[in-house]
Amino acid sequence: MLPGMVKNRPVTLLAAGHACVDVYQGAVAALVPYFMSERAYTYAAAAGIVLAASLLSSVVQPLFGALTDRWAMPWLLPVSTLAGGVGIALCGVTQQYALTLVFVALSGIGVAAYHPEAARVARMASGGSNTAMGWFSLGGNVGFAAAPLMVSAVVAPWGLGSSPLLVVPAVAGTLLCVAALRSMTPSQVDAKAHRAAAGRDDWRSFGRLTGAIMFRSVVFIGLSAFVSLYTSQRVGGGEAVGTVALFVLYLGGAIGTVAGGRLADRYGRLRVVQWSYLVTVAAVAGVVFVPGPSIFLFVALSSACLYVPFSLHITLGQDYLPRHLGTASGVTLGLTVSVGGLASPVIGAIADGTSLRTALMPLVVLPAFGWLLIRTLREPAGLSDPCVKVDA
Template structure:
């Protein structure tokens, strides 16, 4: 399979998965409106998806560093979508947390292995990897529109329809995995580690990432409520505010993807 076609399919699959990262915050206003959850309960839903995903992802990263697991791409895509799709059925708060946590695990399982597959499929092209990253940002930013289109028309009982992007994303990855399976690399798909881990830089960078995530997740959780209260625009105002917030990330990634590259010294 041609490199460009592989990256297009993987980018589209990445978009389908990251829909479920953006869908969690987009669903929160509907949980509050339909089930009368408090803001604390609403933030717990976001915590269930985000915290478990963050804790689980290093495990999956360590696993795929040692043993390529390509089947994780379609399987984790389905799991990520299934958790969000089931979160709207029934009225049990613990069950809602459980479904959101399952979605978070699916998203966590997807990213390390998908990054490995994208590196192999791109044959080392930094620009291709940027476009793969952009796919995730597009799906993330589109999530509020998708959630509102489904839930605003029939309430949380229609949440099972949100499984559709996951089904599409899992199918999109299959041609790439089949192509890579027919043309395995000499090392079985694993990449040899270059140099040593720079733990000092990692420790310095981690607090900045943590602080950025706290601000972004906090804004994602409550910006829709703020927009609705300030504008009296209802669900549409909240959705628009969340979409603009997420779209900014996609635009930033798209800008980075157009930066010039020079050999292996490409800038991120």
């Protein structure tokens, strides 16, 4: 697998650049405790910062996707990467809440602008390889998971005033994006060349796929928000046990992302996606109901199953909308994620009124609803432009 990635230099560079961008998606939540301790922000003020970043980085993505469908914007990759980092770098140097929101919003817009065009370019560079797209997606997962470590290493010793140092990944990511674009042929970057050879859009199938991804998003973000606390309640051991559970969740996701591409190249995308949704039902049920340390096994299995279809969602969406690759990427990568984020307060409210276990129970059946939406979908034609076929 790795030799193939080295051989496909553009995808390797894009995957590394993806990690540098998505580190800023996770950085906002990691900065919240420092905002509250150093600036005495209320929970509402802190929530406003997270909301500004998440809504802009998710909801605005389809808009940028629509723009990249009309015009090829490869230059957007390095520019948006730098914008994402500059926003986070500046948010700690001002004491004014309004300016902090502006800088966080700038970072969110940068993240939003990056993903649709990056997913389109990565698809062209991958030549339709599910394995290559799995590695591209993994880059983002690694960056997101590394964000708390980066923030802690920089801000914990020196405070929020050291936030300009957080721009370093953005500078590296900008250089990686430029290198990736220079290593590609013009036909791999040009959106018009692909649209000329593309088939018809299947909006109905894309809509059903989008619905399934929304169910998946609610499950994963719900687990991400509460698995640490729930595991410590079930197993004991306090915060240390909860941290281990969260690490297992992220690790399982990384493994699932890479495995999904390999399995799809062998067995077909839709079959792998459908089975992953079904197995997720049993895995999440294990997290909620099985007592004792075995909960860690089910956390890992749940995360892996939820992430097996992650990159496949992107390529399926692109193939259902071959004339609107940017829109498909913006929806599958961005808009659906925001739905999961909006569901988290509902889970928290149910937990406050009943128990955390009761609040997590609905997560068991949601993947089954996703499976019902996609069980009769047909495999789209796929990436068919011969000019973009490369080794992966």
